[in-house]
Amino acid sequence: MSVTAPAGFVAAGVTAGLKKSGGLDLALVQNLGPLRSVATVFTRNRCQANPVIWSKQVMADGTVSAIVLNSGGANCYTGTAGFQVTHATAEAVAAALEIAAGDVLVCSTGLIGEQLDLGKLTGGVAEASALLKTPEAASADAGLAAAQAIMTTDTRPKLSEHRAPSGWSLGGMAKGAGMLAPGLATMLVVITTDAVLSSAQLDVALRAATRVTFDRLDSDGCMSTNDTVSLLGSGASGVEADLTEFTDALIALCEDLTLQLQADAEGAAHDVAITVQNAQSEDEAVLVARAVSRSNLFKAAIYGNDPNWGRVLAAVGTVDEADAAFDPYGIDVAINGVQVCTAGEPDQPRDLVDLTPRAVSVVIDLHAGNATATLWTNDLTHDYVEENSAYSS
Amino acid sequence: MSVTAPAGFVAAGVTAGLKKSGGLDLALVQNLGPLRSVATVFTRNRCQANPVIWSKQVMADGTVSAIVLNSGGANCYTGTAGFQVTHATAEAVAAALEIAAGDVLVCSTGLIGEQLDLGKLTGGVAEASALLKTPEAASADAGLAAAQAIMTTDTRPKLSEHRAPSGWSLGGMAKGAGMLAPGLATMLVVITTDAVLSSAQLDVALRAATRVTFDRLDSDGCMSTNDTVSLLGSGASGVEADLTEFTDALIALCEDLTLQLQADAEGAAHDVAITVQNAQSEDEAVLVARAVSRSNLFKAAIYGNDPNWGRVLAAVGTVDEADAAFDPYGIDVAINGVQVCTAGEPDQPRDLVDLTPRAVSVVIDLHAGNATATLWTNDLTHDYVEENSAYSS
Structure with a gap:
C-alpha cells in the first residue's frame, strides 16, 4: 500500500519522459487532510540541489499539501x-490541485549538472494530477506506481506500512541504491500517516527515527545533494496517537525501509551490519562503526568472503582518540559469530568464518563503556564499480 | 642506486622464506657513519604494529645504526x-653487525594478525648481515635488492636518488601499493643521505617533505598500521648541507617516490591529481581535495572515463563549513583542462573531456582565498576490487 495506506492520501506515478528507459519517472502524493502536518529531514551536504533549496522554503510555515518527485x-x-x-x-502542481505552490515539496533524483525538461515535467504533473482525482488514487496500485516512479538504479520499489491497533496507520516509500551515506542515507523517502499529530510532533518523531535508521545506513560513504525524508500527516483517522507509540512505530517503519535500501544497494553482494559494543557513548559507537564501513579494503575483503579482521582493526584505529575513547589493543572482533580476535590478538581461526551468506555481522567490542550502535553497509564489488563507472554514459 | 647512493650506507635484500612466492622478503640497510643521524615519521593509526611500537622506542635517543624490513x-x-x-x-641484527639493538629500526609489511616465523626472520638476518660485509653491499644492485625485498603487491621497486652539486647525496626506496592513505601514504620508505646534518635537522626536513608529498597521496583512503618513513644520515660526504637546499631536494625526492607509489597503486587505471585552488588556507585546500579523493562514486566515474563533475561537487559539499570556508554554489571545476562547471553551473560540454590517458587532472577553484594544494589519488577499478578481495586467501 505504501503511501496510500493511511487515510487522507492519494498518489500517482506516471511517465513524464525524463528517464531514457521510458519508465515511470514522476510521482505525486497529495495530503487531503484535514490536517496538513509535515516534518522533513534534508541532506547535510552543503551542495544542495534546487529542489532541496525550494523545499526548505516550503517548510517555513509547517504546512505541506503535496509532494512531487521525479x-x-x-x-x-x-x-x-x-x-x-x-x-x-x-506551481504546476498547485494549479492542478488548487493548492498553494508554497505548500508543495519537490524532490528530484538522477544525474547532477543537467537541466530537466520543464515541458516534460509539467506534462507529467498534469497527467498525475488528473489521476489523483480518480478513485484509484487511494489504492495500493497507486502507491506502488508512485514508488516505482522514483526509482533510479533501484531494482525494486521499497514500500512499508504499519497499522496501529488504536486506529491510525503509517505508510512509506523509499528510493536510493547508491550514495547511501552518512547523515542521511541517500535517497528520497515519503512517509504518510493519518494519526492526529502536529507538525512539531511529527518533527520530534522523524528526527528520532532517522537518527537510528537512515542515518546509520552507509553503503558507499557518499552523501547525496538531494536527500530528502518527508513525513506528511493528514489526521484523517481522527485518532490522536500517543507520541511515544507513534515514534516507535515510525522507527520500525524507517528501519524496514533502511534495510530494503541496503538489500538493493548498487552492486552489493553482502549486507553488512557493523555493531560496536561497549563504547563510551552511542555517538562514539557510530563513529567507530562508520570508520569501518568506509574502509574499501574491509569492504573488498567481505566481497571476497575473506574474514580479514586486521582490516577492521586498521579502520578502527583511524578514529582520533579525541573522538572515541578506547584502548586500541584491547578490542575484540567477531565476524558471523566467530570470535576471530580477542584483546587485539588472533583467537579463533579465520577459516571458521562462513561468509557465503549475504547477511554479514561484524561485532566490535571496545571494552570502553556501555553504549552500543549498529551501522549498516555493503561490500565493495565488481558490480558496484561497473554500475558507477557507467552511470552517466 | 637507491639507499646505497649516498656514501656510508650498505644494503642487502634476501629471501628469508616469509613470502609464499619465494621472492626476496627481507631487507637490511646499515649506516656506517661517521654520523648516525635519523628522523622518522610513523603512521597516525592508533592501531600500530609491533615494529612501529618498537621503532618509536628506538628513536628516543636520536641514534640509529641500521634498519631491517620484512x-x-x-x-x-x-x-x-x-x-x-x-x-x-x-637483537639478531645487533649481534650480527656488532651494534646496539636499541639502534635498530624494524619495519614489517603484509597481512595483519598473523605471527611471523622468527626462525625464518633470523635466518634472513644472518644471510643479509653476511652480505653487508661484502664489497657488493654498497652497489646499486644491493640497493635494488633491498627495494625488491620490501615489495608486497607492488609490481615494481620504487627508487630515487639525488646528487647535490656541493657533494652530498640522497637515496631512497619505497614500497606500498594499497592502503595508500592519509597522514602518510601506506608504505615503508627508507631514505639515506651522506650530508652532515644532525637528527634534529633531518627531522625538520623530513616533516616538511612528508607534509607535501606522502601525506598528500590518498590512493584508497585506508591508513595502514605499519607506515614508516625513515631518513638516515651518515655524514660520510663530509659536506655540511644547507638545510633549505637539503629540504628542497628531499621534497623533490619524496615527490618522486610518491608519484611512483601512485603509478603502481593496486589495480589503478588512472593517476588523478586533484588541485584545489583559491582556498582560504592550504589545510582547507587539502581537506577539500581529500574529500573528493575519498568519493568512491567519483573514483568509479574516472575509471569509466566519465567526467562526472557532479560527483566532484557532491564530495566537496560534504566538507563542513567550520572546516573549510567557501560558497558551495560559486565553485569552478575543470577536468583535464576542460572547464565543465563555472560558478556551480554547467559550462563546457562534458563530452569534450578526454579521460583515456592515465594521467587525470581535476582542478577545483573555491574562489575563497589564495591557497592551493594538490592531492594525488587513483580511480576505483575492477582490478582494485579483485586484488583486495583475494589478498589473504
Whole structure:
C-alpha cells in the first residue's frame, strides 16, 4: 500500500519522459487532510540541489499539501534556470490541485549538472494530477506506481506500512541504491500517516527515527545533494496517537525501509551490519562503526568472503582518540559469530568464518563503556564499480 | 642506486622464506657513519604494529645504526608474542653487525594478525648481515635488492636518488601499493643521505617533505598500521648541507617516490591529481581535495572515463563549513583542462573531456582565498576490487 495506506492520501506515478528507459519517472502524493502536518529531514551536504533549496522554503510555515518527485535528473548545479524549473513544477502542481505552490515539496533524483525538461515535467504533473482525482488514487496500485516512479538504479520499489491497533496507520516509500551515506542515507523517502499529530510532533518523531535508521545506513560513504525524508500527516483517522507509540512505530517503519535500501544497494553482494559494543557513548559507537564501513579494503575483503579482521582493526584505529575513547589493543572482533580476535590478538581461526551468506555481522567490542550502535553497509564489488563507472554514459 | 647512493650506507635484500612466492622478503640497510643521524615519521593509526611500537622506542635517543624490513607479514595485532619477534629480530641484527639493538629500526609489511616465523626472520638476518660485509653491499644492485625485498603487491621497486652539486647525496626506496592513505601514504620508505646534518635537522626536513608529498597521496583512503618513513644520515660526504637546499631536494625526492607509489597503486587505471585552488588556507585546500579523493562514486566515474563533475561537487559539499570556508554554489571545476562547471553551473560540454590517458587532472577553484594544494589519488577499478578481495586467501 505504501503511501496510500493511511487515510487522507492519494498518489500517482506516471511517465513524464525524463528517464531514457521510458519508465515511470514522476510521482505525486497529495495530503487531503484535514490536517496538513509535515516534518522533513534534508541532506547535510552543503551542495544542495534546487529542489532541496525550494523545499526548505516550503517548510517555513509547517504546512505541506503535496509532494512531487521525479527521477531522471537531480536538478542540482543547474543554477537559476534549474531553480526556476523546480519552482515552475511546484506551481504546476498547485494549479492542478488548487493548492498553494508554497505548500508543495519537490524532490528530484538522477544525474547532477543537467537541466530537466520543464515541458516534460509539467506534462507529467498534469497527467498525475488528473489521476489523483480518480478513485484509484487511494489504492495500493497507486502507491506502488508512485514508488516505482522514483526509482533510479533501484531494482525494486521499497514500500512499508504499519497499522496501529488504536486506529491510525503509517505508510512509506523509499528510493536510493547508491550514495547511501552518512547523515542521511541517500535517497528520497515519503512517509504518510493519518494519526492526529502536529507538525512539531511529527518533527520530534522523524528526527528520532532517522537518527537510528537512515542515518546509520552507509553503503558507499557518499552523501547525496538531494536527500530528502518527508513525513506528511493528514489526521484523517481522527485518532490522536500517543507520541511515544507513534515514534516507535515510525522507527520500525524507517528501519524496514533502511534495510530494503541496503538489500538493493548498487552492486552489493553482502549486507553488512557493523555493531560496536561497549563504547563510551552511542555517538562514539557510530563513529567507530562508520570508520569501518568506509574502509574499501574491509569492504573488498567481505566481497571476497575473506574474514580479514586486521582490516577492521586498521579502520578502527583511524578514529582520533579525541573522538572515541578506547584502548586500541584491547578490542575484540567477531565476524558471523566467530570470535576471530580477542584483546587485539588472533583467537579463533579465520577459516571458521562462513561468509557465503549475504547477511554479514561484524561485532566490535571496545571494552570502553556501555553504549552500543549498529551501522549498516555493503561490500565493495565488481558490480558496484561497473554500475558507477557507467552511470552517466 | 637507491639507499646505497649516498656514501656510508650498505644494503642487502634476501629471501628469508616469509613470502609464499619465494621472492626476496627481507631487507637490511646499515649506516656506517661517521654520523648516525635519523628522523622518522610513523603512521597516525592508533592501531600500530609491533615494529612501529618498537621503532618509536628506538628513536628516543636520536641514534640509529641500521634498519631491517620484512615483507610477508605486518606483525600487527599479534600481541606480546609478536612484539618479542620484533625485539628478537633487532637483537639478531645487533649481534650480527656488532651494534646496539636499541639502534635498530624494524619495519614489517603484509597481512595483519598473523605471527611471523622468527626462525625464518633470523635466518634472513644472518644471510643479509653476511652480505653487508661484502664489497657488493654498497652497489646499486644491493640497493635494488633491498627495494625488491620490501615489495608486497607492488609490481615494481620504487627508487630515487639525488646528487647535490656541493657533494652530498640522497637515496631512497619505497614500497606500498594499497592502503595508500592519509597522514602518510601506506608504505615503508627508507631514505639515506651522506650530508652532515644532525637528527634534529633531518627531522625538520623530513616533516616538511612528508607534509607535501606522502601525506598528500590518498590512493584508497585506508591508513595502514605499519607506515614508516625513515631518513638516515651518515655524514660520510663530509659536506655540511644547507638545510633549505637539503629540504628542497628531499621534497623533490619524496615527490618522486610518491608519484611512483601512485603509478603502481593496486589495480589503478588512472593517476588523478586533484588541485584545489583559491582556498582560504592550504589545510582547507587539502581537506577539500581529500574529500573528493575519498568519493568512491567519483573514483568509479574516472575509471569509466566519465567526467562526472557532479560527483566532484557532491564530495566537496560534504566538507563542513567550520572546516573549510567557501560558497558551495560559486565553485569552478575543470577536468583535464576542460572547464565543465563555472560558478556551480554547467559550462563546457562534458563530452569534450578526454579521460583515456592515465594521467587525470581535476582542478577545483573555491574562489575563497589564495591557497592551493594538490592531492594525488587513483580511480576505483575492477582490478582494485579483485586484488583486495583475494589478498589473504
